[in-house]
Amino acid sequence: MTDLAATDPLPKPKRDIAPILLPIALALVTIPLIGSPSTWLTLTAASLAMGMMIFIMASGLTLVFGLMDVLNFGHGAFIAVGAYIATLVFAPFAASVQADSLWVNLAALAPAALLSMAVSGALGLVVERVLILPVYGQHLKQILMTTGGLIVAEQTLYALWGPQIIPMPLPTSLRGSFIFGDVAIAKYRVLATLIGLAVFIAIQLVLNRTKLGLLIRAGVENREMVEALGYRIRRLFLGVFMTGSALAGLGGVMWALYREQVHASMSDELTVLIFVVVIIGGLGSIGGCFIGAILVAMVANYGGFLVPKLALVSNILLMVAILMWRPRGLYAVTSR
Numbered sequence: 001m002t003d004l005a006a007t008d009p010l011p012k013p014k015r016d017i018a019p020i021l022l023p024i025a026l027a028l029v030t031i032p033l034i035g036s037p038s039t040w041l042t043l044t045a046a047s048l049a050m051g052m053m054i055f056i057m058a059s060g061l062t063l064v065f066g067l068m069d070v071l072n073f074g075h076g077a078f079i080a081v082g083a084y085i086a087t088l089v090f091a092p093f094a095a096s097v098q099a100d101s102l103w104v105n106l107a108a109l110a111p112a113a114l115l116s117m118a119v120s121g122a123l124g125l126v127v128e129r130v131l132i133l134p135v136y137g138q139h140l141k142q143i144l145m146t147t148g149g150l151i152v153a154e155q156t157l158y159a160l161w162g163p164q165i166i167p168m169p170l171p172t173s174l175r176g177s178f179i180f181g182d183v184a185i186a187k188y189r190v191l192a193t194l195i196g197l198a199v200f201i202a203i204q205l206v207l208n209r210t211k212l213g214l215l216i217r218a219g220v221e222n223r224e225m226v227e228a229l230g231y232r233i234r235r236l237f238l239g240v241f242m243t244g245s246a247l248a249g250l251g252g253v254m255w256a257l258y259r260e261q262v263h264a265s266m267s268d269e270l271t272v273l274i275f276v277v278v279i280i281g282g283l284g285s286i287g288g289c290f291i292g293a294i295l296v297a298m299v300a301n302y303g304g305f306l307v308p309k310l311a312l313v314s315n316i317l318l319m320v321a322i323l324m325w326r327p328r329g330l331y332a333v334t335s336r
Helices: 002-007 018-034 037-068 075-090 094-098 102-135 139-161 187-209 211-221 223-228 233-259 266-281 286-306 308-325
Strands: 177-180 183-186
Touching: 018 037, 018 286, 037 075, 037 183, 037 187, 037 211, 037 233, 037 266, 037 286, 075 102, 075 139, 075 233, 075 266, 094 102, 102 139, 102 233, 139 266, 177 187, 183 187, 187 211, 187 233, 187 286, 211 223, 211 233, 223 233, 233 266, 266 286, 266 308, 286 308
Parallel strands: none
Antiparallel strands: 177 183
């Protein structure tokens, strides 16, 4: 009996599909409430695009907390910095942005996104070394330090660019909508959805299919063992923090283009939204963050259309409902 048991394959963990079905169920429930199929399709497409942009911004915070146990309340600063850097890049490329060619527009958009990610990632390096490193494992001090860093960053942006709202119009080829009968889907939302899906797949592949991802996850579980094998876990965690900061910068660029404006206090309105998504998804879960971002966007769009007065509190109501069902979020990966 012992030999047979030893040769038996290990049982596979049951796949929890209930959270995956939530967005589908929500979309189906709203069909009769909205009434018009074309309106429902338009709202659903808008929800997916908005959800992907929120996911890109929230995924960095999820990585930082899930893998490093760091509560970074200054995450919104990276979003605002990324948006402002994009405005600087767009200025000399004004002719390319206004050109009526998709490839020319993307050629202007790509360097803006890449430079925003680079600057946000570099800022993440400074923040991790100066603010986070001295308070690892001390959540209260992390909250105080990162909140102070957010205030400093916001005031610095005010000092450099002023309080006025800076317009950031979409490139010409990304304006307008694709028309399918009575359904109109904004072109930029299609691009945002594709970028969000690409980011999600890339993160999952790196964490689950590469040696780097294995080392990062092993370092979370047993830091001393990984260091004993000759790997510098601090550098791995620093890379994670910089990656999360860079993703926030990319999300800032996309959100600024979505709103077609940039202002220094944009981090304030997004920080709460991002934390709601991270909490709903389960602290540290990329998959949960992905589903949570879609749910938040769907509730905001469907709710704003059906009951406009509830739009401002829809995210909080969603979080309360999810936590009543699963107190640790959709896919909790940590007992913290």
